[in-house]
Each structure stands twice: as structure tokens, then as C-alpha cells.
Amino acid sequence: MMLRESDGGYRDHLYIGDVNLIYEILNRPNVRGRIGLGVNWLNDAWGPEAGFNLTGGFDLRITRHLMLALEGDFGNLGDADFAHLRAAF
Numbered sequence: 001m002m003l004r005e006s007d008g009g010y011r012d013h014l015y016i017g018d019v020n021l022i023y024e025i026l027n028r029p030n031v032r033g034r035i036g037l038g039v040n041w042l043n044d045a046w047g048p049e050a051g052f053n054l055t056g057g058f059d060l061r062i063t064r065h066l067m068l069a070l071e072g073d074f075g076n077l078g079d080a081d082f083a084h085l086r087a088a089f
Contacts, residue, residue: 015043018073018084020055030061040077049078 020038053075
């Protein structure tokens, strides 16, 4: 993800990303679950930072055409705690 801030002659960029190795622990016709480990990174004008995370996700088929997907990462980024959550239909 890239975030950019511009104000007159000032421009700043912030890059945040992660990569994860995922293992599927549950695979049923209407439910899927996964866990994994990953690496987080951040880069901005102050320099780069990196950290590790635990990730997990869950997909639930509600109807034939509707699915609920939940996903989250919990870990660190440099000296800071870092969490990323996502829910989608």
C-alpha cells in the first residue's frame, strides 16, 4: 500500500506491505480456514522498518452467491505493534 501526502511544495510517501506463508487448516464445502507467518515492512522519508506477523483467515459460504471472508495480521513493525484486519462479503 502506498500513501502520499502533498501540501504545496511538500510531498511525502509512506509504503506499507507484507508477505505471508499460509497453510490451510480447514477445507470444507462451506468453510475454509488458514493460518500463517509473515513479514511486514514500512518505508518512508525516515527510513525502512520491518517486523514479523501471525496471520489467519476464515471464509464462510452463507448462500450460493454470498461469502463472508475474515482475515487478520497481528505482529510488529520496528518497535511498534501492528494489526491489520479485513472483512468482506
